[in-house]
Amino acid sequence: MVELVTVDGVSEAAFLKKLQDRAGAVNEEVTRTVEGILRDVRENGDEAVRRYTLQFDGKLPPAPEVSREEINDALTNADPAFIDAMLNAIEHITAFHTRQKQQSFIDPQPSGVLLGSRIRGLHRVGIYVPGGTAAYPSSVLMNAIPAKIAGVGEIVMATPPLKDGRANPDILAAAALCGVDRVFLLGGAQAVAALAYGTGTVPRVDKIVGPGNIFVATAKKLLFGQVDIDMIAGPSEILILADDTANPAYLAADLMSQAEHDRLASAILITTSRRIAEETVRELERQSETLSRKEIIRESLANYGAVFLCQSTDQAVDLANRLAPEHLEVMLENPTAYIGRLDNAGSVFLGQYSPEPLGDYFAGPNHVLPTSGTARFFSPLSVDDFVKKSSFICYTREALLEASGDIVTLAEKEGLTAHANSITIRRER
Numbered sequence: 001m002v003e004l005v006t007v008d009g010v011s012e013a014a015f016l017k018k019l020q021d022r023a024g025a026v027n028e029e030v031t032r033t034v035e036g037i038l039r040d041v042r043e044n045g046d047e048a049v050r051r052y053t054l055q056f057d058g059k060l061p062p063a064p065e066v067s068r069e070e071i072n073d074a075l076t077n078a079d080p081a082f083i084d085a086m087l088n089a090i091e092h093i094t095a096f097h098t099r100q101k102q103q104s105f106i107d108p109q110p111s112g113v114l115l116g117s118r119i120r121g122l123h124r125v126g127i128y129v130p131g132g133t134a135a136y137p138s139s140v141l142m143n144a145i146p147a148k149i150a151g152v153g154e155i156v157m158a159t160p161p162l163k164d165g166r167a168n169p170d171i172l173a174a175a176a177l178c179g180v181d182r183v184f185l186l187g188g189a190q191a192v193a194a195l196a197y198g199t200g201t202v203p204r205v206d207k208i209v210g211p212g213n214i215f216v217a218t219a220k221k222l223l224f225g226q227v228d229i230d231m232i233a234g235p236s237e238i239l240i241l242a243d244d245t246a247n248p249a250y251l252a253a254d255l256m257s258q259a260e261h262d263r264l265a266s267a268i269l270i271t272t273s274r275r276i277a278e279e280t281v282r283e284l285e286r287q288s289e290t291l292s293r294k295e296i297i298r299e300s301l302a303n304y305g306a307v308f309l310c311q312s313t314d315q316a317v318d319l320a321n322r323l324a325p326e327h328l329e330v331m332l333e334n335p336t337a338y339i340g341r342l343d344n345a346g347s348v349f350l351g352q353y354s355p356e357p358l359g360d361y362f363a364g365p366n367h368v369l370p371t372s373g374t375a376r377f378f379s380p381l382s383v384d385d386f387v388k389k390s391s392f393i394c395y396t397r398e399a400l401l402e403a404s405g406d407i408v409t410l411a412e413k414e415g416l417t418a419h420a421n422s423i424t425i426r427r428e429r
Contacts, residue, residue, distance in 0.1 A: 001284055001298055002305040004277055007270075007315060015306050019266060019323070020373070022235070022304065027214065034189045034218045041193035046200050052190035059165040061185040064201050066167050071183060074172035082170070086177055089141060089362045096364030097146045100383040111402075114394035119387050121151030124203060126195035126227075127180070128210035129171055131159035131187065136211070137174035138360060142367050142381065143209050144178035150386035155180045156205055158195060160187025188212075192219035196227040209368070209381065230381055234372040235264035235304075238356055239325035239345075241316055241338075242280075244273040246331035247352060251276070252283030254329055254355050259300040260293040266304040268323065270316045277307045317341050324375040327356045346375045401427060 005012050040048040046064070054060055075083070106116040127143045130136060140157070147155050157180045159171050167185055175183055184202055186194055192212075198204025208220060209230040220229045238258035240251055255267040271277050284301065288294045310316040317338065320328060324344035332338060335350040342348055346369030347359050360367045370378035395403075404423045411419035 001288075002267075002281060002301045002307055004281065004307045004309065007308050007310045007319060012306075012308060012319075016323075019304065022264060022266075022372075027218075030214055030218055031222070034215055034222060037189040037215075038193045038196075038219060038222060041190055041199070042197045045194075045197075046202075049186060049190050049194050049199060049202070052188065053161070053186065056188055056190075057161050057165075058163060059161065061161045061165045061167070064184055064186065066172065066183040066185060070167070071172050071176050071180075074167070074169040075176040078169065078173040083173065083177070086137065086141065086174060089138070090145065090177060092362060092364040093141055093145045093366075094149070097149050097366070097383050100146070101149055102384070102387070111399045112396040113399045114392070116392050118390045118392065121147075121153060122206045122386055122388060123152075124154045124156060124205045125152045125386060126205035126208045126210075127155060127157045128191060128195075128208060128212050128216060129157055129159040130212060131162070131168040131171050135168045135171055137170045138367065139211055140171060140174035140178055140180065144175070144180055146366065146381065146383045147209075147386045148179055150383045152386050154182070154203075156195065156203060157183045158186045158191040158202075159183065160191070161185040189215045189219035192216055192223060196223045207386070209385070211368070230368060230385055231370055231374070231378055233368075235266065236261040237266045237268075237326040237371055238329065239268045239270065239320055239323055239327070240329040240331055241313075241320055242269060242271040242273070242276055242331040243313065243333055244276060245333045246271070246273075246276055248276055248279035248283045249287070250352060250355070251280045251331060252287050255280075255284065255301070255305065256288060256291065256297050257355070257357055258327065259297040259305060260291065261296075261300075263296055263299045264304065265300045266325075267301060268306050268308065268325070270308045270310060270319055272310050272313055272316060274309060277309050281307060320345070324370075324373045326369045326371045326375065327359070329354070329356060344373075344375050346370050346378075346380055397426070 005015060037052060050060060102119050104117055104119045106114060108114055125147050129139050144155055157175055162168055192208060194202040195205045195208050207228040211233055217233055221232050236258045238255060240254060242251055251269055255269060259265050259267040269280055288297050291297060321344045326346045328342060328345035329349040330338055331352060347365055349356055349359060359365055366381045368381035404427055407423050408420045
């Protein structure tokens with residue numbers, strides 16, 4: 001089911017290359033299809049969106065925008081236990097993200113110079129939420145809550161209609177609880193295009209966030225620059241560091257919690273214990289038998305899963321940093337001792353009782369995370385992703401004259417004489 005590899009600098013190379021190839025693969029056919037959809041929506045607006053909705057979703061919704069009454073009804077009619085669970089999650093997510101909020105500042109200096117930074121929320125943000133067989137209300141929470149805290153003026157959500165043309169009620173209930181302003185029944189690349197360009201019905205947004213299939217991800221990638229995006233999300237990943245103190249049953253369960261997402265998902269165990277490695281493989285076989293998505297799990301583990309056997313914890317930590325996973329669980333004795341050494345990971349889960357689904361739904365940190373090794377340079381979605389910053393400068397004449405010599409020297413060194421003139425003219429008049 002899953003490959004067991006002894007890490008020696010050579011044996012693991014083929015598997016690592018397979019992961020890199022998966023991350024770097026570009027589906028040219030998908031790209032061509034998405035380019036055509038984007039061009040069509042840009043030129044034909046709502047008419048193009050309706051055609052693609054009918055083509056890909058099978059049925060047009062009663063109206064492209066969900067009414068406020070329907071959103072409120074979804075909340076009223078939802079399972080009370082589901083609403084209570086979301087409210088508890090919202091409390092934790094809000095508390096965590098509130099601590100990320102930055103304040104504008106003014107730095108007055110003795111010379112009379114004023115420097116500062118103005119921070120404010122984006123005007124309008126679009127959230128894409130899958131709404132078919134893979135409907136994730138938790139994605140509404142993780143995207144909308146930091147946007148609200150950042151002070152975004154308007155949150156517009158796009159989610160595909162169900163087979164009957166209506167909205168997924170669980171998605172609507174989450175939108176109601178999070179204060180989403182408008183909801184449109186649009187899916188796929190056409191929804192991303194509508195949000196980026198604007199149509200007669202769908203307003204143009206400044207940024208698009210949220211997960212989606214390869215068509216959604218490709219559309220976001222192609223539209224970056226026309227509109228800002230959160231990140232290019234790839235298949236889900238989990239990497240677990242474990243020593244002889246870990247519980248193989250927990251390890252197997254957590255590996256499969258990500259393998260069930262997608263046949264392209266990657267689930268990797270790195271351990272210093274052959275016993276743990278072998279018992280975890282047996283647990284994967286045993287536990288997967290009872291799971292509803294066992295075929296997806298087994299294919300994912302066979303293609304992109306591995307158990308790496310390392311000679312030391314230092315070697316294991318170095319390999320984890322090299323892989324830079326989306327989710328990193330630390331099932332080592334005294335796991336908090338490794339926080340300062342784990343540099344490349346989207347989110348780190350410490351100890352036997354901090355499984356990855358805790359972060360997906362409830363703990364508070366965001367579950368929108370960098371994938372495919374991009375945790376080397378990308379960060380989790382945060383309040384910062386929904387703000388823009390402007391610096392400001394206000395000098396007195398005296399302060400400018402004092403700095404003028406240095407400014408002119410630097411400008412002339414770069415051959416920018418008009419820059420220098422902008423300064424010198426103020427010394428003369």
